[in-house]
Structure formats: structure tokens, C-alpha cells
Amino acid sequence: MAHKGAEARGEGVARGARREVAAPGTIRTEEQLVRAFTLDSFESPPRLRDDLPEPTAAEGELLIRVHASSVNPVDAAIAGGVLKEMAEHDFPVTLGRDLAGVVERVGRDVSRYQIGDEVYGFLPAVNPTVHEGSWAELITVPEFNFVAPKPRNLDLAEAGAAPLAGITALAARDVLEPTSDKTILVIGATGGVGSFFVQLASAAGAHVVAPALPEDEGYLRDLGTSEILDRDADLDITVDAILDVVSYAPRDELLNEGGRLASPLGAAGDGPLRFNLVAQPTPENLQRLGELLDDRTLRVHLQRNYLLAHAAEALQALSNVHKQGKLGVEIA
Numbered sequence: 006m007a008h009k010g011a012e013a014r015g016e017g018v019a020r021g022a023r024r025e026v027a028a029p030g031t032i033r034t035e036e037q038l039v040r041a042f043t044l045d046s047f048e049s050p051p052r053l054r055d056d057l058p059e060p061t062a063a064e065g066e067l068l069i070r071v072h073a074s075s076v077n078p079v080d081a082a083i084a085g086g087v088l089k090e091m092a093e094h095d096f097p098v099t100l101g102r103d104l105a106g107v108v109e110r111v112g113r114d115v116s117r118y119q120i121g122d123e124v125y126g127f128l129p130a131v132n133p134t135v136h137e138g139s140w141a142e143l144i145t146v147p148e149f150n151f152v153a154p155k156p157r158n159l160d161l162a163e164a165g166a167a168p169l170a171g172i173t174a175l176a177a178r179d180v181l182e183p184t185s186d187k188t189i190l191v192i193g194a195t196g197g198v199g200s201f202f203v204q205l206a207s208a209a210g211a212h213v214v215a216p217a218l219p220e221d222e223g224y225l226r227d228l229g230t231s232e233i234l235d236r237d238a239d240l241d242i243t244v245d246a247i248l249d250v251v252s253y254a255p256r257d258e259l260l261n262e263g264g265r266l267a268s269p270l271g272a273a274g275d276g277p278l279r280f281n282l283v284a285q286p287t288p289e290n291l292q293r294l295g296e297l298l299d300d301r302t303l304r305v306h307l308q309r310n311y312l313l314a315h316a317a318e319a320l321q322a323l324s325n326v327h328k329q330g331k332l333g334v335e336i337a
């Protein structure tokens with residue numbers, strides 16, 4: 006992806022675009038600076054800033070004006086320096102993975118998108134360093150990765166909250182294969198991944214069991230949960246499959262013979278029926294998710310929406326608010 010100061014030759018310009026590209030040799034004005042929420046070092050908390058240079062769409066890239074995103078646990082992990090030992094960080098690190106927005110410019114040889122198209126998707130946390138994020142007014146992405154056309158029936162706020170959790174839930178459905186003769190236990194059903202997965206498993210006819218808090222009863226029934234258990238009580242059931250998005254030691258002793266276990270935490274263990282999920286933002290996955298969102302098999306529950314200026318509060322909410330669905334972030 007192109008970053009700071011790359012040449013903009015040959016790119017289209019959106020009608021009504023707010024900014025002009027600076028001619029070579031001219032000084033950038035304040036108008037051409039971008040607001041973003043960034044982590045600038047491991048020693049300081051992330052902050053809102055308004056001085057990042059406008060990125061330029063290189064050949065095969067899109068410049069996207071981001072309108073909406075959401076908070077995912079990986080955002081809090083990056084903000085807290087948890088990935089420090091795992092991947093190189095290229096500061097400033099822009100936080101945020103999910104995005105929905107509008108193509109503002111296209112680089113040369115872009116064929117799939119035009120200026121004004123609405124897109125959605127998510128950015129990988131490591132690509133190949135920890136650097137790019139979606140909590141910025143303008144970002145660049147390659148046209149054939151990380152984004153796809155936004156589902157038509159969703160508004161930008163809903164579309165910006167769905168991609169990462171939705172694709173993880175789809176990956177869980179692919180491997181757990183819910184059907185009407187199966188009972189599936191979902192640990193963490195109320196959150197982002199769990200809420201999407203419960204809807205998918207229930208649409209496939211499975212009997213979905215979810216440990217939760219008393220206040221979650223109505224929310225989880227609406228998603229299609231068949232049975233709600235006390236989340237603080239010991240589980241005394243056997244099931245055909247488990248999606249556990251919470252535990253680093255999932256309870257595989259609850260599985261019937263031949264049962265399947267999936268974890269997005271790398272905690273599923275080894276073996277043919279153990280699945281460690283990794284969400285991939287391919288256009289194919291985004292299109293599959295988009296169809297399920299468009300036909301309302303999947304609904305996005307936006308529990309709260311935060312302005313970009315309150316992104317720090319949104320990150321804190323991950324640990325101090327009981328989540329039902331997604332926490333949205335309004336970028337512009």
C-alpha cells in the first residue's frame with residue numbers, strides 16, 4: 006500500500022472531493038492532513054491526531070474515505086502493546102480493523118471499483134508490520150484484497166461493524182457444520198463473533214446452547230439461541246460441537262464422540278476435528294458474508310456507537326461494558 010507522499014499520477018478524483026493533490030514541490034496545507042487514532046509508541050497511550058499526511062492510491066489501489074468501523078479485541082491488544090513481541094511495529098500505528106466507506110480515488114489500472122463505490126472489509130493486524138488501521142479518515146487498500154462491495158441493504162455503520170467478527174463466525178460455521186440434528190454449545194455467544202455465529206447455526210436448524218447472564222435472555226433468544234444456561238454455573242451437558250471464543254482451555258470433554266471444537270484463540274488443540282480459526286479478509290469471504298447480511302440471515306446488533314474522538318472510551322468499553330453484539334466507531 007502507498008503511504009506518505011507517493012505520486013498521484015493517473016488517479017481519478019472524486020466529484021466533490023474535499024481536497025486537491027498537492028503539486029510536486031508545493032507545501033501541504035492543513036486541509037490535506039488526515040485525522041486518525043494512533044499508537045505512537047509503546048510508552049504512550051493511543052491518541053487522536055489530525056496531522057497524518059493524506060495517503061495516495063498507488064497503482065492497483067483504492068483511496069477510501071472511511072465512514073464507519075467497530076472495536077475488536079485485537080484493537081485493544083495492539084493499543085496495549087500485547088503484540089510487541091510477536092510482530093514489528095511501524096509507528097505511528099493506526100488502530101482499527103473493520104471499515105466501511107466510499108472510494109474517493111482510484112490508482113492506475115484499477116478495474117473493479119469506481120469513484121463513489123461503497124466498500125467494506127477489514128485490515129489484517131500484521132501486514133507485514135503492525136502499522137495500518139482503519140480508524141483514519143482516509144486509507145489505501147489494494148483493490149483485490151481486504152475489501153468488497155458493501156452489502157446493499159446495510160447502512161455504513163452496520164457494514165463497518167460486521168467484517169472481522171462476521172468472517173470469523175463464517176469460518177466457524179464452515180468447520181462446525183451445524184445442522185438440525187446437532188446441538189452446538191457457544192461460549193461467548195453475546196459478543197461480536199458469537200452473535201453472528203448463533204444466527205448462522207440457528208439458521209441451519211441447530212439447537213444452540215449458550216451460557217450467559219440473566220440480562221442476555223431476550224437478546225440471545227432473538228438471535229436464535231434455543232437454550233440459555235447460567236454462565237457462572239458448571240456445565241453439565243454433552244454436545245456435538247463447541248465454538249468457544251473465550252477460553253484458552255476449552256471444555257472438549259463436553260463433546261460427544263466425533264464432536265467438533267473451534268477456537269479463534271488458537272486453543273482448539275490438534276486433531277482432525279479441532280479447528281483454530283483465522284479470519285481472512287478476502288473478497289470471496291466478504292462477498293459470502295455480504296450475501297448473508299443482505300438477505301438478513303445475519304443482522305448486525307450495534308450496541309453502542311462511539312465517535313472517533315472517543316475511540317479511547319470505545320477501547321475501554323471492551324473490558325468494562327458487557328457486550329451484546331458490536332461496538333461501532335464513527336470515523337467521518
Ligand SMILES: NC(=O)c1ccc[n+]([C@@H]2O[C@H](COP(=O)([O-])OP(=O)(O)OC[C@H]3O[C@@H](n4cnc5c(N)ncnc54)[C@H](OP(=O)(O)O)[C@@H]3O)[C@@H](O)[C@H]2O)c1
Nearest residue numbers: 078173193195196197198199236250269282283284327328
Ligand atoms: N483468530 C481470529 O482471526 C479472530 C477473529 C476474531 C476474533 N478473535 C478473537 O476471538 C475472541 C472473541 O472475539 P469477539 O469479537 O467475539 O469478542 P467480544 O465481542 O468481546 O465477545 C466476547 C463475548 O463473550 C462474553 N463472555 C466473556 N466471558 C464469558 C463466559 N465465561 N461465558 C460466556 N460468555 C462470556 C463476553 O461478555 P462480557 O462482555 O461480559 O465480557 C462477550 O459478550 C477475542 O479474543 C478475539 O481476539 C480472533
